[in-house]
Amino acid sequence: MDFLYRPWPWYVAGPIIGLSVPALLLMGNKKLGVSSTLRQICAACYPAKIPFLHYDWKKDSWNLFLVAGILIGGFVGGTLFANPEPTHLAPATVDLLHRQGIENLDGLMPVELFNWHTLLSVKGFLLMVVGGFMVGFGTRYARGCTSGHGIMGLAALQWSSLLATMSFFLGGILFSYFVLPYVLAL
Amino acid sequence: MKNLKYALVGIVFGLALTKGEAISWYRIQEMFHFQSFHMYGIFMTAVPVAALSLWIIRKLQLHSADGQLIDAPVKPYHRGIIPGGLIFGFGWAFTGACPGPLYAQVGAGYLVTIITFVSALAGTWVYARLQPYLPS
Numbered sequence: 006m007d008f009l010y011r012p013w014p015w016y017v018a019g020p021i022i023g024l025s026v027p028a029l030l031l032m033g034n035k036k037l038g039v040s041s042t043l044r045q046i047c048a049a050c051y052p053a054k055i056p057f058l059h060y061d062w063k064k065d066s067w068n069l070f071l072v073a074g075i076l077i078g079g080f081v082g083g084t085l086f087a088n089p090e091p092t093h094l095a096p097a098t099v100d101l102l103h104r105q106g107i108e109n110l111d112g113l114m115p116v117e118l119f120n121w122h123t124l125l126s127v128k129g130f131l132l133m134v135v136g137g138f139m140v141g142f143g144t145r146y147a148r149g150c151t152s153g154h155g156i157m158g159l160a161a162l163q164w165s166s167l168l169a170t171m172s173f174f175l176g177g178i179l180f181s182y183f184v185l186p187y188v189l190a191l
Numbered sequence: 192m193k194n195l196k197y198a199l200v201g202i203v204f205g206l207a208l209t210k211g212e213a214i215s216w217y218r219i220q221e222m223f224h225f226q227s228f229h230m231y232g233i234f235m236t237a238v239p240v241a242a243l244s245l246w247i248i249r250k251l252q253l254h255s256a257d258g259q260l261i262d263a264p265v266k267p268y269h270r271g272i273i274p275g276g277l278i279f280g281f282g283w284a285f286t287g288a289c290p291g292p293l294y295a296q297v298g299a300g301y302l303v304t305i306i307t308f309v310s311a312l313a314g315t316w317v318y319a320r321l322q323p324y325l326p327s
Binding site for chain 1: 194195196197198199200201202203204205206207208209210211212213214215216217218219220221222223224226227228229230231232233234235236237238239240241242244245248253255256257259260261262263264265266267268269271272273274275276277278279280281282283284285286287288289290291292293294295296297298299300301303304306307308309310311312313314315316317318319320322323325327
């Protein structure tokens with residue numbers, strides 16, 4: 006079971022992630038995509054009178070099973086068989102994060118930033134609440150996320166998906182370089 | 192339950208995301224600062240594997256298990272691609288999570304990310320509400 010505890014190199018994780026595309030196509034001609042499930046949940050729970058949320062979400066409920074699986078996969082890989090070692094980050098990244106005041110680089114997230122207490126601080130509110138909001142708003146506005154555009158769309162050689170993926174990265178680079186340092190200094 | 196098989200794909204997908212550390216907040220910062228090949232390696236293997244599989248499936252005109260001729264998704268350009276993509280990128284840098292990892296982070300035991308997830312639902316809902324007024 007050692008392979009379940011250890012982190013997987015990119016050349017193992019990447020191809021497995023890529024194989025989810027043919028798996029879904031062969032099972033039921035389904036196109037990989039995750040952000041659409043956020044719309045699905047909104048449509049199921051609180052459609053209000055919004056036209057964008059009035060559709061037969063049950064017809065596409067296969068993707069809710071997909072994301073339930075992702076949650077279980079996260080549980081198996083991150084809780085049951087959590088890597089006991091710290092992530093082998095590039096030394097430059099370790100330096101950078103230490104300089105930004107993050108002491109403890111254990112696990113998959115800095116718990117000193119992401120916890121229930123910091124949630125009530127400006128810093129935690131920006132990182133979790135505003136950050137999450139932008140993920141949900143942006144992916145729906147772009148009609149896809151890293152899975153739907155970044156993997157499925159690129160695999161189908163869609164120009165709009167290349168443009169979307171470049172926008173994801175440009176947005177992330179801009180915030181990671183120019184905004185996050187100020188938020189972490191709060 | 193005919194949909195249960197998709198949960199199996201999700202489990203493997205989520206496990207690869209987690210064990211590949213694509214849900215790691217640290218790895219995302221490392222990626223945006225171009226300090227390691229790791230995350231780029233994941234993309235640069237996932238996309239060709241997916242593209243090649245799709246090409247073979249289309250070439251052989253394969254049908255899915257439920258009998259449909261498998262087709263490729265068509266994603267036309269629209270005016271939300273760039274602004275939406277940028278806004279998502281901003282959130283990705285903050286949370287270290289794209290939508291797949293939103294689910295996996297909760298599963299990995301970082302329970303406070305339930306708040307990130309609920310905020311993402313709120314973001315989607317607000318987009319839906321504003322959709323008629325946004326250029327698309």
